[in-house]
Amino acid sequence: MKEIKIAFIGAGSMAEAMISGITESRTVKRENIYVTNRTNRERREELVLKYGIQAMHTEELPYEEMDAFILAMKPKDAEKAMKPLKEKIQPEQTILSVLAGISNQFIEACLHGGQQVIRVMPNTSSMIGESATALSPSPNVSMENVWMAEELMASIGKVFVIKETQMDLFTGIAGSGPAYFYYLMESIEKTAEENGMDPEMARKAGAQTILGAAKMMMSREETPAQLRENVTSPNGTTAAGLEAFKFNGGGHAIAQAILSAAERSKEMSEQLEEAILVK
Ligand SMILES: NC(=O)C1=CN([C@@H]2O[C@H](COP(=O)(O)OP(=O)(O)OC[C@H]3O[C@@H](n4cnc5c(N)ncnc54)[C@H](OP(=O)(O)O)[C@@H]3O)[C@@H](O)[C@H]2O)C=CC1
Numbered sequence: 692m693k694e695i696k697i698a699f700i701g702a703g704s705m706a707e708a709m710i711s712g713i714t715e716s717r718t719v720k721r722e723n724i725y726v727t728n729r730t731n732r733e734r735r736e737e738l739v740l741k742y743g744i745q746a747m748h749t750e751e752l753p754y755e756e757m758d759a760f761i762l763a764m765k766p767k768d769a770e771k772a773m774k775p776l777k778e779k780i781q782p783e784q785t786i787l788s789v790l791a792g793i794s795n796q797f798i799e800a801c802l803h804g805g806q807q808v809i810r811v812m813p814n815t816s817s818m819i820g821e822s823a824t825a826l827s828p829s830p831n832v833s834m835e836n837v838w839m840a841e842e843l844m845a846s847i848g849k850v851f852v853i854k855e856t857q858m859d860l861f862t863g864i865a866g867s868g869p870a871y872f873y874y875l876m877e878s879i880e881k882t883a884e885e886n887g888m889d890p891e892m893a894r895k896a897g898a899q900t901i902l903g904a905a906k907m908m909m910s911r912e913e914t915p916a917q918l919r920e921n922v923t924s925p926n927g928t929t930a931a932g933l934e935a936f937k938f939n940g941g942g943h944a945i946a947q948a949i950l951s952a953a954e955r956s957k958e959m960s961e962q963l964e965e966a967i968l969v970k
């Protein structure tokens with residue numbers, strides 16, 4: 692990747708996860724990564740110490756020097772956040788927005804018509820370069836800027852270029868997805884502890900089991916159903932476990948988690964964008 696300067700507008704957990712992955716991959720020089728927020732000076736200082744990047748108040752950023760901005764404030768703060776940015780960001784500068792539920796159209800309406808906007812949905816596994824990240828470029832984004840965004844996001848994990856209409860569902864599957872597996876692990880640890888097993892050992896065994904299953908699905912030709920059948924001996928332990936899983940609504944619970952998260956993403960779009968897009 693050619694040498695670029697990027698600035699995170701927002702310094703929270705998502706920004707940090709991406710900064711961690713990008714600095715680890717050395718895709719962008721540390722001194723060319725900027726992060727800003729409005730109030731939390733300690734947070735800025737913490738990120739400088741941890742990652743050797745540049746941090747400053749949003750008003751102090753040298754906007755004209757940036758090749759790309761990553762919007763990483765909360766969706767509810769988006770409109771207010773972009774008001775002062777309109778006069779500081781040029782239409783040809785690239786905006787990568789990780790804001791759940793916020794559309795490219797909304798960002799163009801807040802900034803400039805024809806703004807180079809790419810909607811991005813990463814997850815916190817960016818922290819270790821293992822994100823599942825979706826990209827949905829606005830129609831007028833140049834191929835050069837799409838390639839830059841793809842290369843930048845490839846430094847934090849796997850990249851999937853999708854239609855923006857699929858972004859709500861992708862958010863439900865992968866943006867929020869890590870939380871479902873963390874919740875699964877909480878149940879594994881609790882069950883172990885309640886039955887006399889060291890929960891720390893259960894966590895390590897459970898995490899290795901999830902990691903192994905994930906790597907099997909990424910490296911083998913078999914479908915998940917075939918891989919599941921390979922585990923399931925007739926009338927054995929797995930058959931008993933899966934029967935209980937299905938009887939207690941396991942598959943339905945996962946489907947409902949994904950669809951509820953996707954619905955919330957859609958709802959956030961409707962709630963937050965109505966005022967601007969109706970104007
Ligand atoms: N957490 C996750 O797993 C994922 C989150 N996302 C998205 O990432 C975004 C950030 O989420 P998350 O990191 O969890 O949120 P946080 O609340 O942790 O961070 C938000 C950050 O934005 C800053 N901020 C708020 N308003 C402004 C502003 N006007 N200018 C500059 N900085 C501002 C806040 O600092 P201050 O108040 O000091 O300005 C804070 O540093 C959200 O839109 C979320 O939908 C997407 C995928 C996954």
Ligand SMILES: O=C(O)[C@@H]1CCC=N1
Nearest residue numbers: 791814862866867868
């Ligand atoms: O919970 C949220 O809204 C953010 C977006 C996807 C993951 N976390």
